[in-house]
Amino acid sequence: MPSSDQDQVTPLAFAAIHPTTTNDEEDPSTKPRRRLLRRRCVLCCATCTTVLVLIAIIIVILAFTVFKVKEPKMTMNSMTIQGLSAITRSSSASGFNVTVVADISVKNPNAASFKFGSSTTSVYYKDGLVGLAYGPPGNARAHRTFRVNVTVDVMGDQLVGDVDLMAEVMGGVVGMKSSTMVGGRVKILGIFKHHVDVMMNCSMSIAVLNQSILDQNCNHRVWL
Incomplete structure (x- = not known):
């Protein structure tokens, strides 16, 4: 056999290297x-x-638009004066007791409730303050009317001996004035809050016999 040195030596084949995917490269x-x-x-x-x-x-x-705050409206439905006839029969302030009962309505034209605090009602005779009272707080629901009855104790010493008042009582008609103030707020959608103050001033002529209002003139002022 021929010598092994003469055999052709076949070199080893290189192993195939396949590329691998690294973390830095995106699939x-x-x-x-x-x-x-x-x-x-x-x-x-x-x-x-x-x-x-x-x-x-x-x-x-x-x-x-829909929830825009609108002005609440107050109305003086009636006002009765109890004890006026006693003025003509008494010459002292302690001899009689005069009270004024005012029936007031608060109309809420808004699409949200109007929550208001205590109202203040003042009664005047010939521009002189003769009585002051506070009404209870309340809540006028949307598009509803809330009614409040306020009883005012009139200061007897401011009326007794007044010649003009006695003449009006004897004539059957007494002229009075009133002022009512209400403050509250309207809350819209639970987000928007608007403070509202309403004042109503009225002058009226009241029949002594049946306590009805013969003539009445009221004006409003509203602060939004």
Whole structure:
């Protein structure tokens, strides 16, 4: 056999090296998925922003239209004077007791409730204060009317001996004036709060016989 030195030596083949994916390289198959997720996030954010803007616009429109604060209205339904006839029979302040009972309505034209505190009612005769009383607080619901009865104890020493008053009582008609002040607030949608003050000044002629109002003139002032 020929010598082994003469045999052709076949070199060893190099091992095939396959490229491996490292952490720094992105798998091409994940790119479309990430793009889809990004688009969905952008669309979701845009939708939420649009909805919030629309809600804000709707609230503002309602606040200035349907829920716009309107002026509450007060009405003097009746005023009775008890004990007037005793003035003509007494010459001292302790000899009689005069009281004025005022029936007042508070109408709320708003689409939200009007919560008000204690009312203040003053009674005047010839521009002189003769009585002062405080009515209870209350809550006039939306588009409803709240009625308040206020009893005023008249200062007898301010009336006794007044020649003009006695003449009016004997004539059957007494002229009186009243002033009522109510303060409260209107809360709209649980967000918007508006403080409201209402004042009503009235002058009236009252029949002594049946305590009815013969003539009445009232004016309102409202502060929003």
